[in-house]
Amino acid sequence: MKPCLPLSPARHRGRGRRASADPRALGDKPGLILGVSVTAPLALVLLIAGAALGAEAPAATARAPGESFRDRPVCPVMVVIPASSFRMGSPADEAGRDATEGPVHEVTIARPFALGRYEITVAEWDTCVAEGGCSARPRKAFRQSGNHPMFNLAWREVRTYVRWLSAKTGARYRLPSEAEWEFAARAGTTTAYYWGNDFGSDNTYCCNTDGTWGAGPATLPVGSYPANPFGLYDTLGGTWEWTEDCWHGSYVGAPTDGRAWTEGGDCRRRVIRGGAWNAFAEHMRGAYRTWSHTRGRIITDGMRVARELAF
Ligand SMILES: [Ca+2]
DSSP: OOSSSOSSTTTSOOOOOOOOSOGGGTTOOEEEETTEEEEHHHHHHHHHHHHHHTOOOOOTTSOOTTOEEOSSTTSOOEEEEOOEEEEESOOTTSTTOOGGGOSOEEEEEOSOEEEESSOOBHHHHHHHHHTTSOOOOOOOSSOOOTTSBOOSOOHHHHHHHHHHHHHHHSSOEEOOOHHHHHHHHHTTOOSSBTTBSSOOSSSOSSSOTTSSOOSSOOOOOTTOSOOOTTSOOSSSSSSEEEEEEEEOSSOTTOOSSSOOOOSSSEEEEEEEESOOTTSOGGGGSTTOEEEEETTOOOTTEEOOOEEOOOO
8 A cells, every 4th residue: 555645535536527528539630840740739849848958860770759659459559759948847846845854966869769659448458358368358347339448457457568569569669767757758948747837627538627626437538638739638637657666755866867767766666647437636736646556456557658769
């Protein structure tokens, strides 16, 4: 049981509000950067990031930041995340801040990588099971269709899934590092949520419109709310997302190169990020962090995969 977020109402409560008719259409306003189609908000972020770094355009054969692709029809849709630097953690005056979110420190993501546009869905997980890559079909607590996020995933199961994807495609799939996750979730923003400092309404799926706990567990189809500026859906809300990092109670001594922090700390506990359908608004903040035990199973834990890119 987690002392910071036990199986209390904070981890098992809340219900969102609505699903839109075509989730994958939301937030997809085509623009053009480096010859590829990107979302309009992403175009602005990439231009700013590139100018700040003095970045050069990647080779013609490389995948460009903002580009989306899928290695196989049954594989998750991936989005190319640009290399850049960002300030990881939350400032002392951020509402709802936890001490584990500091100190704020500069992190440089030296190489682009790819991250799932959505959380892994029930259908994607079922394919892994059908092909013998995943042996488990975690118990469902409520009705879901194939495009709902897979939940109730234990540590060993999420690792099995990325191993299966890697073997199937020849690419290196893995869990994101905590730094990669926060960089991608912030998507160039510095506010508590990627849409601003106010939780607002109709921005994510987690809880009541005032950020308080709702009634009963449930999920919505992935992509039911607008994407962040990188074109990623449900980074905040939906399910908690496993990262590779061992749990450390603060960022003192944390790496600054974007890699997973697996030295020291408590590796029986791994960092999860992004909040879930039953959490409070403060848990949806981009800087919020907590953990799940590698030997346990929490109903709200899901996953989003990362993939290495060859440049
Ligand atoms: Ca999520």
